[in-house]
Amino acid sequence: MSQAVAADIATEETGKAAPSFWQLMGEDLSCVRARDPAARNAVETLLTYPGVHAIIWHRIAHFLWVRGLRFAGRFLSWFGRLVSNVDIHPGATIGRRFFIDHGAGVVIGETAVVGDDVTLYHGVTLGGVSWTPGKRHPTLENGVLVGAGAKILGPITVARGARIGANSVVIEDVPPGVTVVGIPGRIVLNTQERRRLASGRIDLEHHLMPDPVGDAIRSLLDRIEFLEARLTHLQGEVTGRVRSGRTTAGLEERLAK
Secondary structure, three states: OOOOOOOOOOOOOOOOOOOOHHHHHHHHHHHHHHHOOOOOOHHHHHHHOHHHHHHHHHHHHHHHHHOOOHHHHHHHHHHHHHHHOOEEOOOOEEOOOOEEOOOOOOEEOOOOEEOOOOEEOOOOEEEOOOOOOOOOOOEEOOOOEEOOOOEEEOOOEEOOOOEEOOOOEEOOOEOOOOEEEOOOOEEEEOHHHOOOOHHHOOOOOOOOOOOHHHHHHHHHHHHHHHHHHHHHHHHHHHHHHHHHOOOOOOHHHHHHO
16 A cells, blocks of 8 residues: 555654645655756746646645545646646545656546655556446555556556556556566566666666567567578578489478477
């Protein structure tokens, strides 16, 4: 289960009060500069980053939603979507230092839970796959990074520090610290193979990952090239035997190998 803390309740584990709205907003702004080299200062980030606008509107809408003001929360959520092109249901729980880079086309469902220090790129969907009420959207634990266009579907858990490659479709739980790519998503890098950054910084170089489909195709091409060369050699040998009047006995067995 994610360690995300709702912005308006106390954490049960520590008994400490949750951070205020202004503290959360300050963290949301500061994390942008830490993860996006294009961000120059807090004022520019606040005024021009739709991902920041989306999380600000969501935190207010969520505050209203959990207090039973469902229509007000839903309306504010709709307004936030209108101005930011990011659709976050007011029921979704979002942790601290949340960043949507190039905030556009992101969809986060009602029962989604997002931990601290999570980064999403444009086009990401945290969606459901069932009409059944209850938990039907994903949980992203702390430090997860999701590449552009990825779809994470169903009540699954993407564990702490995992990375999801661009345009992947994830429908099963993801272990901690691994890298997942493909449709359906599969693990291509484990924790030991992952690059480590100093000072606890988030590794944003999610383009540096293997291509399992490309590797499989290259293996097939190498095998085809080998078989073509072998077939050409055997065909030349058969032609030589026929022209010289020698028997082709034994070639059938060699061709079958």
